[in-house]
Amino acid sequence: MIPLSVPNLAGNEWKYIKECLDTNWVSSVGAYVNKFEESLANYTGAKYAISTVNGTAALHISLMLSGVEANDYVIVPNITFIASLNSIKYCNANPILMDVKEDSWQMDLDLLEEFLTKSTIISGNKCLLKKNKKRIKAIMPVHVLGNITDVDRLLKIAKRFKLAVVEDSTESLGTFYKGKHSGTHGLFGCVSFNGNKILTTGGGGMILTNNKTLAKKAKHITTQAKSHPFEYLHDDIGYNYRLVNILSAMGVAQMEQLEGFLTTKEQIAANYTKELSLIPGIVFQKMNPDAKVNNWLFTIRCKDQKGLMKFLLANNIQVRPFWVPMNKLKMFKKDLYITKDKISEKVYKSCVSLPCSTNLKPEEQAFVISKIKEFYKK
Numbered sequence: 001m002i003p004l005s006v007p008n009l010a011g012n013e014w015k016y017i018k019e020c021l022d023t024n025w026v027s028s029v030g031a032y033v034n035k036f037e038e039s040l041a042n043y044t045g046a047k048y049a050i051s052t053v054n055g056t057a058a059l060h061i062s063l064m065l066s067g068v069e070a071n072d073y074v075i076v077p078n079i080t081f082i083a084s085l086n087s088i089k090y091c092n093a094n095p096i097l098m099d100v101k102e103d104s105w106q107m108d109l110d111l112l113e114e115f116l117t118k119s120t121i122i123s124g125n126k127c128l129l130k131k132n133k134k135r136i137k138a139i140m141p142v143h144v145l146g147n148i149t150d151v152d153r154l155l156k157i158a159k160r161f162k163l164a165v166v167e168d169s170t171e172s173l174g175t176f177y178k179g180k181h182s183g184t185h186g187l188f189g190c191v192s193f194n195g196n197k198i199l200t201t202g203g204g205g206m207i208l209t210n211n212k213t214l215a216k217k218a219k220h221i222t223t224q225a226k227s228h229p230f231e232y233l234h235d236d237i238g239y240n241y242r243l244v245n246i247l248s249a250m251g252v253a254q255m256e257q258l259e260g261f262l263t264t265k266e267q268i269a270a271n272y273t274k275e276l277s278l279i280p281g282i283v284f285q286k287m288n289p290d291a292k293v294n295n296w297l298f299t300i301r302c303k304d305q306k307g308l309m310k311f312l313l314a315n316n317i318q319v320r321p322f323w324v325p326m327n328k329l330k331m332f333k334k335d336l337y338i339t340k341d342k343i344s345e346k347v348y349k350s351c352v353s354l355p356c357s358t359n360l361k362p363e364e365q366a367f368v369i370s371k372i373k374e375f376y377k378k
């Protein structure tokens with residue numbers, strides 16, 4: 001099977017992890033945790049980076065520290081991975097599902113602005129939904145597949161409607177908008193190092209912020225809110241969310257290879273684009289012209305999506321459909337879904353993600369391309 005997006009562990013992973021094992025520094029304290037955080041802060045330009053056990057935990061803490069409380073609303077795109085919405089539910093808040101743009105597959109900002117203008121009122125520094133006077137506290141843009149939303153416009157809307165911005169940058173490590181890294185534009189940004197991401201620690205995440213007070217709180221609350229260096233005194237309900245040293249060591253080794261991974265991803269995307277653009281009906285994700293994107297997971301829109309997936313799988317090529325739109329899942333069926341033309345459904349029904357691991361061999365990619373061409377010749 002040619003895999004979709006698998007880890008590439010060709011650097012110092014073994015060496016650094018062995019060092020942790022040899023010295024017994026395997027748990028949540030150790031030099032590599034700090035080193036990994038520093039390397040993320042340096043690379044992204046965020047003033048602070050706080051490691052977490054995964055991206056979902058990073059989102060959960062970021063929403064909490066943005067002030068999201070029970071019964072608040074958080075606006076989120078209807079096309080995302082479920083973890084974005086779960087993190088909202090962990091705060092006992094509710095999502096407002098915003099439809100996406102047909103070309104970029106990011107949250108539709110025209111629709112967002114129209115909805116906020118028509119359906120909310122500003123009271124003091126709060127944005128309230130007109131119909132029930134409940135607060136909309138935050139907005140979570142998801143930079144889907146490593147593309148990025150129109151950040152300037154989003155920030156302007158968020159400011160006007162007094163919404164905290166928590167960027168779900170779990171898929172966009174290596175993506176820059178107008179020279180500034182994804183996840184550093186809002187109050188918080190959250191990165192994931194899950195096994196299928198551009199770089200991996202097996203599982204892991206990072207909170208990015210430029211706010212010193214919130215960074216301190218994030219570190220405190222992700223480490224059980226212990227308030228005394230010796231005594232077991234705790235001053236809040238904390239979480240055991242800190243990434244362990246052994247996985248951070250892997251992260252440091254992976255970060256050393258990030259530039260190379262990005263170059264390879266770009267080449268893979270360029271090859272697919274060149275070879276597949278002649279096939280009628282195949283459409284590519286429209287990337288933000290103000291961004292340098294990371295090309296994380298190469299995905300096409302196409303005709304007979306189901307047929308193509310079946311054919312490629314039968315040829316030992318791993319493919320993936322897009323996420324089922326959130327409004328279709330039973331937990332979120334009753335939540336507010338803001339849409340005009342149900343674009344999410346259209347995008348979902350036509351997207352296929354193709355193999356694009358950074359260790360994909362040229363002959364493997366050529367085989368995938370040849371099989372797609374064969375399918376559409378039939």
Ligand SMILES: Cc1ncc(COP(=O)(O)O)c(C=O)c1O
Pocket residue numbers: 054055056057080081083084142168170171191192193194203204205
């Ligand atoms: C859009 C999105 N949000 C959140 C997450 C959650 O990240 P993690 O799997 O590290 O918890 C992921 C990735 O898995 C994701 O793709």
